[in-house]
Amino acid sequence: MNITKHIITRNECRLPLVIPREDGRNIPRFITIHETSIGLEKQPAYKDAKHYIELLEHPKGDPRVAYHFLCGDNQVWQLLPTWVRTAHSGSTEGNSSIGVEHLVNVETNFDKAIRNQAKLTATLMKMYGIHISRVVPHKYWSGKECPARLLAGEYGWDWGRFIRTTMDYYEKKDFFSDVDEGVK
Ligand SMILES: [Zn+2]
Numbered sequence: 383m384n385i386t387k388h389i390i391t392r393n394e395c396r397l398p399l400v401i402p403r404e405d406g407r408n409i410p411r412f413i414t415i416h417e418t419s420i421g422l423e424k425q426p427a428y429k430d431a432k433h434y435i436e437l438l439e440h441p442k443g444d445p446r447v448a449y450h451f452l453c454g455d456n457q458v459w460q461l462l463p464t465w466v467r468t469a470h471s472g473s474t475e476g477n478s479s480i481g482v483e484h485l486v487n488v489e490t491n492f493d494k495a496i497r498n499q500a501k502l503t504a505t506l507m508k509m510y511g512i513h514i515s516r517v518v519p520h521k522y523w524s525g526k527e528c529p530a531r532l533l534a535g536e537y538g539w540d541w542g543r544f545i546r547t548t549m550d551y552y553e554k555k556d557f558f559s560d561v562d563e564g565v566k
Contacts, residue, residue: 463564472524
């Protein structure tokens with residue numbers, strides 16, 4: 383499966399870099415795991431990928447809020463190049479990490495989507511030399527209960543299983559091959 387590139391172009395760098403570099407790029411040191419979740423049963427089906435992508439393209443609130451990837455069950459979208467720093471974590475350092483969102487709704491297979499999220503996380507670990515100890519839930523940065531279903535241990539998954547699955551992909555070198563780093 384290839385990653386669907388849907389790079390949001392309204393402006394490139396949403397936040398100032400923590401340590402400005404000559405080339406103006408952010409170097410990710412952490413990967414932050416998110417979930418678009420109020421649960422499989424409650425969340426209306428209209429809250430699909432299109433819904434979330436439109437929210438990012440036409441923000442009603444803080445226009446700096448965005449994330450890099452959205453993982454569905456049979457499609458993964460990349461919404462920003464990995465070097466872009468953006469407000470997805472609620473902390474300065476967290477906002478320098480790569481934000482990987484898991485699409486949760488009634489029409490998305492939770493198991494398949496979270497496996498895509500794990501495989502993508504393994505890919506990013508390999509690309510940037512990020513250790514598994516630096517793969518963290520959104521909650522790590524700000525205390526927000528995200529990824530809520532995963533942290534609550536629902537649908538047969540919990541944080542430990544997600545980390546083990548990510549390491550499985552990493553050790554088997556089962557990676558995506560087409561992440562956009564935004565390097566020209
Ligand atoms: Zn989150």
